[in-house]
Amino acid sequence: MKTHDLLAIGLMTFALFLGAGNLIFPPSLGLEAGTNLFPAMVGFLITAVGLPALTLVVLGRLSSTQNLTNPLPKWLARAFWILLFTAIGPAFGMPRAITVAYEIGIRPFVNSDHLLLFSIIFSAVTLLLAFKPGHLVDYIGKVMTPLLILMLVALACAAIFSPLGVPQAPSFDYQQDAITHGLIQGYMTMDAIAAVGFGWVIIQAINAKGITEPRAVANTAFKVAIIYAVLMTGCYVAMGYVGATSAPVAANATNGGEILAKYVAGQFGIYGQWLLATIIVMACLTTTVGLTNACAEYYKQTFKTRFPVTAIIVVTLTGIIANLGLEQILAVSLPAILVLCPVAIALVLTSVVLPSLTLSNTSFTHVVVLFTALLFGGIDALNILEKTPDNIHSLFLQALPLYNAHASWLLPCLLILGGSYLKAIKKPLPVDMIN
Known part of the structure; x- marks a missing residue:
């Protein structure tokens, strides 16, 4: 493959992953971490970038x-x-992108x-860009993403060379x-399931x-994952630093979106508000275009449906659900996302430990x-949503490793994989495999 391709x-x-949520999480973390930004960001990058990058590498190795x-x-x-596609598509991920783009990018001006x-x-613009999936790389990779990166670089440079403040006590x-x-x-960015x-x-x-030969696909996917990881790491670190130096103007902010809005207003005035609005709307648009293509491509390959028909249905449902409001969308769909995320990660880990073609x-x-991931992921989801009864919550805090980190599914799944791996390597290979 050519270097420019x-x-x-x-x-x-990078653009597909860079939704509004990815821009909002790091400033909030930076403001709260303050002088402990570096260790906090190290932990954040391991799960927010490492898990999705690992998923991309594994999927590339599987070729499909x-x-x-x-x-x-x-x-x-x-x-x-x-x-999965219902949750990250028309039921939650795409409507959330529309409502966040409106709340941060448009609402302050109307x-x-x-x-x-x-x-x-x-929705119409999303459909327009999604209708020609073969041109997706040209639309997003060669045009929209460079513009998006330039705007993020402008914001990051302002924070580095002319910060509004200094990191406060964590x-x-x-x-x-x-x-x-x-x-x-x-982990809560849920980018692993998006991957x-x-x-x-x-x-x-x-x-x-x-590129269709399995080894070549795997090598290319690995390089793509590296490019994504480098760019997303830079974005997260820059947005985290913005949050860490925003205390003078955003000390009482309640979320990352408010921190960003106050920071750019203090740094650039009205031009900063337009800059932020453009960044948010473009980030959300690339996400909805990517999710539309992912949903339509799955139904096309699995059920032989026509790509344009599926894309129209997905985007139409998205537009309808978006008008229900962000709070209603979160209340109905977030539990499914929280349960599906550990299931998806567990399947990826299983493919790493136990290659399906040899065991x-x-x-x-x-x-x-x-x-197992479904059961313990459900327990973690109830904990995140604060729906677990107090007495059971106290029991789980004592009995379940990583329960307080919302990852009680991880150890049971790893134990199962470890036992299966040891059993597999002790089992003699079939005669036809030896020959």
Whole structure:
């Protein structure tokens, strides 16, 4: 693959992940971590960048995203993908992108509610860009992403060379366990589950450049993951530093969006507000275009549906649901996202530890790991949503490792994988494999 094509796919991958949430989390972390920004950011990057990058590498090694669930029974694999694309697509991820783009990018400049009109325009532009999936790399990787990066660089340079303040003393959470708290915040970006969905778009983009041989796909996906990781790390570090130096203007801010808004207003005045609005709207647009392509590509490959028809249905549902409001979207769909995320990560880890093409007992292990992640992921979801009864919550705090880090699913899944791996390497290879 030519260098400029590889770079374009890497830039597209970065843009697909760079939604409004990715811009909002780091400033909030930076403000709270203060002088402990460095250890907090290290923890944050491990889970917010490391997990998605690992997922992209694994999917590249599998050559096809669908191979991630091939060892599962057909009905279970399809149920997983349908739930995943419904959750990150029209049920949650895409409507949230529209509402966040409106709340941060448009609402500060208007006096009345124009969400319906904005969602119609936003959805139409999404469809326009998504209708030609073969040109996705050109639209996003070669045009939109460079512009987005330039705007982020302008914001980062202002924070570095003309900061509004200096990092303050860390909040209580970041005084002793800054790395651990950063790990939790990075995990909560849920980009690992997005990586599973975006894998359909990225591998399709690699194939479109003539790369179809499995080893070549794996090597290209690895390079794409490196480009994504470098760019996303730079973005997170810059936004974290913005938050850490924003105390004079955003000391009482309640979320990262408010921190960013106050920072750019203090740094650039009205021009800063327009800059932030443009960044947010473009970041959300690249995300909705990528998710539309991922959803439509899955249904096209699995159910032989026509790409344009599926894309229209997905975007139409997105526009309708977006007008229900962000709070309602979160209340209904967030539990599903919180449960699906550990399931997706567990399947990725299973593919790393137990390659499905060489181990005969992999299918059984995949099923056991999936339901284990589903069970403990449900427990973690109830904890995050603060729905666990107090007495049971106290019991889990004492009995479940990593429960307080919202990752009680991890150790049981790793134990199952470790046992299956040891059993597999002790089992003699079949005669046909030896020959």
